[in-house]
Amino acid sequence: xxxxxxxxxxxxxxxxxxxxxxxxxxxxxxxxxxxxxxxxxxxxxxxxxxxxxxxxxxxxxxxx
Amino acid sequence: xxxxxxxxxxxxxxxxxxxxxxxxxxxxxxxxxxxxxxxxxxxxxxxxxxxxxxxxxxxxxxxxxxxxxxxxxxxxxxxxxxxxxxxxxxxxxxxxxxxxxxxxxxxxxxxxxxxxxxxxxxxxxxxxxxxxxxxxxxxxxxxxxxxxxxxxxxxxxxxxxxxxxxxxxxxxxxxxxxxxxxxxxxxxxxxxxx
Numbered sequence: 598x599x600x601x602x603x604x605x606x607x608x609x610x611x612x613x614x615x616x617x618x619x620x621x622x623x624x625x626x627x628x629x630x631x632x633x634x635x636x637x638x639x640x641x642x643x644x645x646x647x648x649x650x651x652x653x654x655x656x657x658x659x660x661x
Numbered sequence: 662x663x664x665x666x667x668x669x670x671x672x673x674x675x676x677x678x679x680x681x682x683x684x685x686x687x688x689x690x691x692x693x694x695x696x697x698x699x700x701x702x703x704x705x706x707x708x709x710x711x712x713x714x715x716x717x718x719x720x721x722x723x724x725x726x727x728x729x730x731x732x733x734x735x736x737x738x739x740x741x742x743x744x745x746x747x748x749x750x751x752x753x754x755x756x757x758x759x760x761x762x763x764x765x766x767x768x769x770x771x772x773x774x775x776x777x778x779x780x781x782x783x784x785x786x787x788x789x790x791x792x793x794x795x796x797x798x799x800x801x802x803x804x805x806x807x808x809x810x811x812x813x814x815x816x817x818x819x820x821x822x823x824x825x826x827x828x829x830x831x832x833x834x835x836x837x838x839x840x841x842x843x844x845x846x847x848x849x850x851x852x853x854x855x
Contacts, residue, residue: 625713632720
């Protein structure tokens with residue numbers, strides 16, 4: 598019997614789909630907070646000045 | 662306390678609350694502008710509005726569609742928005758105004774479809790701050806009309822998550838003459854034939 602040399606990623610894809618559904622089901626406020634979080638994680642090159650970071654981020658940076 | 666969001670982002674509860682608070686503060690500033698007559702009716706469109714209906718969408722700005730009050734000359738001008746905000750310490754950055762740390766783009770309604778989207782925008786609360794967002798069907802019609810790759814991708818998400826009333830959308834498609842774009846979208850992305 599011939600087996601595929603590639604791994605089965607069905608579980609991974611199902612987990613991704615489930616995570617997307619869970620994200621979509623959050624409240625709008627929670628989702629907007631995540632959108633803003635993404636701005637900090639993936640800053641856009643066009644920012645002349647960075648968005649104001651929340652205090653917890655500043656504290657973490659200081660500890661580095 | 663740290664919580665792990667379903668996205669895999671580690672969201673510190675305090676940071677999450679901070680971001681919610683800042684967003685609410687930003688909306689409160691825009692509410693003040695409406696109450697004081699600097700802008701007419703406003704509503705949130707674009708990716709942040711779409712995020713209300715589907716999963717969070719990466720975006721760098723908040724699109725605020727506005728009805729501009731006519732000036733004494735009878736002309737509509739967005740300059741009064743910038744003057745109002747600058748007087749309160751908020752600064753422009755490229756085409757945006759930075760309000761409470763977030764880039765806000767004020768967009769006057771630019772055609773009949775966006776004007777109707779604004780008129781029929783839904784009253785919602787962001788926490789305890791009242792605001793308005795475009796309906797899912799108006800957002801979908803605007804995405805069809807605009808027709809960029811990212812608009813199509815978002816529109817696919819709207820179908821994927823089942824948030825559209827298709828009859829309402831098709832009525833908008835008909836009234837705003839978007840039939841050809843709708844046909845193309847259905848064929849390409851929904852695998853539907855006429």
